[in-house]
Amino acid sequence: MIVVLAGGVGGSRFVDGLVRVVPPERVTVIANTGDDDEFHGLYVSPDPDIITYALAGEVDEARGWGYRGDTFRWLESIRRFGHETWFRIGDRDLATHLHRTRLLREGRTLAEATADIARAFGVRARILPMSNDRVRTRVVTDGGVLSFQEYLVRDRAAPAVTGVRFEGAEAAKPAPGVLEVIARAEAILIAPSNPIGSIGPILAIPGVRRAIADAKAPVAAVSPIIAGRQLQPPALEMMRGLRLEPTAAGVAFLYADLLQVFVMDEQDSDLVPKVEGMKIRPVLTDTLMASPAKRAALAATVLDAAAVKY
Amino acid sequence: MIVVLAGGVGGSRFVDGLVRVVPPERVTVIANTGDDDEFHGLYVSPDPDIITYALAGEVDEARGWGYRGDTFRWLESIRRFGHETWFRIGDRDLATHLHRTRLLREGRTLAEATADIARAFGVRARILPMSNDRVRTRVVTDGGVLSFQEYLVRDRAAPAVTGVRFEGAEAAKPAPGVLEVIARAEAILIAPSNPIGSIGPILAIPGVRRAIADAKAPVAAVSPIIAGRQLQPPALEMMRGLRLEPTAAGVAFLYADLLQVFVMDEQDSDLVPKVEGMKIRPVLTDTLMASPAKRAALAATVLDAAAVKY
Numbered sequence: 001m002i003v004v005l006a007g008g009v010g011g012s013r014f015v016d017g018l019v020r021v022v023p024p025e026r027v028t029v030i031a032n033t034g035d036d037d038e039f040h041g042l043y044v045s046p047d048p049d050i051i052t053y054a055l056a057g058e059v060d061e062a063r064g065w066g067y068r069g070d071t072f073r074w075l076e077s078i079r080r081f082g083h084e085t086w087f088r089i090g091d092r093d094l095a096t097h098l099h100r101t102r103l104l105r106e107g108r109t110l111a112e113a114t115a116d117i118a119r120a121f122g123v124r125a126r127i128l129p130m131s132n133d134r135v136r137t138r139v140v141t142d143g144g145v146l147s148f149q150e151y152l153v154r155d156r157a158a159p160a161v162t163g164v165r166f167e168g169a170e171a172a173k174p175a176p177g178v179l180e181v182i183a184r185a186e187a188i189l190i191a192p193s194n195p196i197g198s199i200g201p202i203l204a205i206p207g208v209r210r211a212i213a214d215a216k217a218p219v220a221a222v223s224p225i226i227a228g229r230q231l232q233p234p235a236l237e238m239m240r241g242l243r244l245e246p247t248a249a250g251v252a253f254l255y256a257d258l259l260q261v262f263v264m265d266e267q268d269s270d271l272v273p274k275v276e277g278m279k280i281r282p283v284l285t286d287t288l289m290a291s292p293a294k295r296a297a298l299a300a301t302v303l304d305a306a307a308v309k310y
Numbered sequence: 311m312i313v314v315l316a317g318g319v320g321g322s323r324f325v326d327g328l329v330r331v332v333p334p335e336r337v338t339v340i341a342n343t344g345d346d347d348e349f350h351g352l353y354v355s356p357d358p359d360i361i362t363y364a365l366a367g368e369v370d371e372a373r374g375w376g377y378r379g380d381t382f383r384w385l386e387s388i389r390r391f392g393h394e395t396w397f398r399i400g401d402r403d404l405a406t407h408l409h410r411t412r413l414l415r416e417g418r419t420l421a422e423a424t425a426d427i428a429r430a431f432g433v434r435a436r437i438l439p440m441s442n443d444r445v446r447t448r449v450v451t452d453g454g455v456l457s458f459q460e461y462l463v464r465d466r467a468a469p470a471v472t473g474v475r476f477e478g479a480e481a482a483k484p485a486p487g488v489l490e491v492i493a494r495a496e497a498i499l500i501a502p503s504n505p506i507g508s509i510g511p512i513l514a515i516p517g518v519r520r521a522i523a524d525a526k527a528p529v530a531a532v533s534p535i536i537a538g539r540q541l542q543p544p545a546l547e548m549m550r551g552l553r554l555e556p557t558a559a560g561v562a563f564l565y566a567d568l569l570q571v572f573v574m575d576e577q578d579s580d581l582v583p584k585v586e587g588m589k590i591r592p593v594l595t596d597t598l599m600a601s602p603a604k605r606a607a608l609a610a611t612v613l614d615a616a617a618v619k620y
Contacts, residue, residue, distance in 0.1 A: 040409075040412060041408060041411055041415060067387075070383075071401070073402050074384060074404045077402040080431070081426075083409070091401045092383050092386075092387040094387075094404070095387035095391070096387070098350045098351060098352070098388060099350075102351040117391070120391045
């Protein structure tokens with residue numbers, strides 16, 4: 001089984017490529033839930049939803065999140081009551097949040113709700129939230145301590161980042177199955193997601209980082225930074241704020257204790273010595289994922305680099 | 311102040327006529343909440359919403375409920391999760407239920423939530439739910455004990471009614487203001503609503519019926535039954551099931567202890583002796599409310615009959 005640690009847009013596109021190369025049933029995604037939040041009384045789980053919609057072929061390709069062709073009529077209507085509407089939940093998307101909220105209120109775990117939703121969308125890959133416990137990414141900025149959505153969506157990653165906290169992580173347990181799939185994996189892949197905001201929370205759950213380091217499987221990561229530009233905000237803003245090198249090499253540094261292989265864009269060949277200096281094998285390829293075919297090609301390159309047969 | 315006891319579609323149309331004749335601020339509606347129910351984890355309050363939307367000019371005129379021109383995209387989407395979708399909540403309508411549910415979860419009362427929603431819609435008449443406590447109309451049928459919405463919307467009033475219960479009514483208190491406005495009213499009007507399913511729950515709240523009987527103001531009702539046909543289902547089905555005469559006179563009988571005036575359709579002139587036999591003064595007019603002008607004319611006739619100056 002191939003295990004993928006993933007955030008939202010970049011992660012979902014990578015997993016979409018992967019299931020075009022190997023049977024979806026062979027893939028287990030451990031998804032970031034540090035961005036989960038409540039809006040209008042509903043429990044919203046952005047990254048697992050993006051992954052689910054992408055694997056179901058329902059995602060809005062241009063935005064990378066939400067349902068294809070969704071409308072926002074309920075959102076326009078709730079403005080009447082004075083509610084903030086900067087977090088854009090579409091009419092169809094809302095049904096998912098209503099369903100999840102109801103399952104959680106009925107006592108189901110987040111992992112059960114995530115699996116139920118994926119099943120309803122006909123997704124055959126397994127999607128595990130990193131934890132059933134509440135972990136909240138807080139971005140410390142010059143504009144105050146913000147939730148991840150406040151920072152990214154409401155404030156468009158404009159406030160200067162001075163720190164990042166994963167509230168609740170210390171007391172959180174990995175979701176059932178997380179440590180088991182890591183231990184049994186034939187390969188562990190870290191998707192081209194924000195290393196601080198998306199992969200950071202997963203690695204902050206006690207036991208997860210150690211399990212990956214101890215796993216027998218090869219561990220490979222894909223850089224979400226290409227020639228100093230990012231696949232999705234706010235990886236660069238967060239890395240700069242934390243005084244990390246905002247390059248593919250800076251990403252490799254964050255995973256240095258875990259990786260055997262680091263897949264980076266061919267435009268970043270000048271960074272190869274730095275990565276090799278971390279005793280990680282660099283692999284250069286086109287990492288942009290501009291089309292389904294390119295996503296599949298990237299996944300194939302990563303599998304080859306990790307010596308996984310497919 | 312003019313107090314109106316009202317249900318949904320018929321009640322809202324009557325109140326809409328009334329506020330075309332007198333300033334809305336002079337009108338207080340006591341609305342049935344026996345049809346309130348939970349759908350998809352949301353608290354839905356059909357009659358207060360219909361009244362609010364009607365007074366805001368936002369109601370779908372053809373259906374008589376819901377928002378004008380609403381869409382049902384979230385509802386189509388939630389079907390994916392196996393939920394029943396016979397209760398048709400539109401995308402815009404859903405925003406109201408999300409807002410109300412949130413207010414109630416935050417500890418606001420139903421009356422506060424109802425007032426907040428009416429204010430957001432710019433409604434100047436006062437809308438009071440009959441009670442802040444949970445009262446649920448249960449329709450006993452040959453198909454089992456059903457909620458009002460199951461009976462009316464899902465089963466289209468097809469099961470034969472053998473009884474009606476207002477669960478929770480005995481322990482419920484009138485919402486703050488209900489008894490006060492009844493005591494201080496210059497007139498108390500019972501809208502042309504289902505006398506069992508819509509007005510019945512209001513009169514079942516301990517103290518309400520007595521307060522109306524004791525009030526100094528004249529009490530007038532308008533028949534929702536015209537020539538043996540109903541303005542809205544399921545008044546006739548419920549009256550027949552309870553072996554009540556399914557006519558305007560049967561409606562007058564249900565309110566006989568309360569009424570001085572009973573406004574009935576001119577097509578029902580043959581029923582005048584029966585109403586007079588109950589020591590109620592019958593007033594014949596066109597009660598169909600087919601247009602805003604006709605609604606206003608009906609309201610004027612009722613006010614005249616109750617000797618209210620306007």
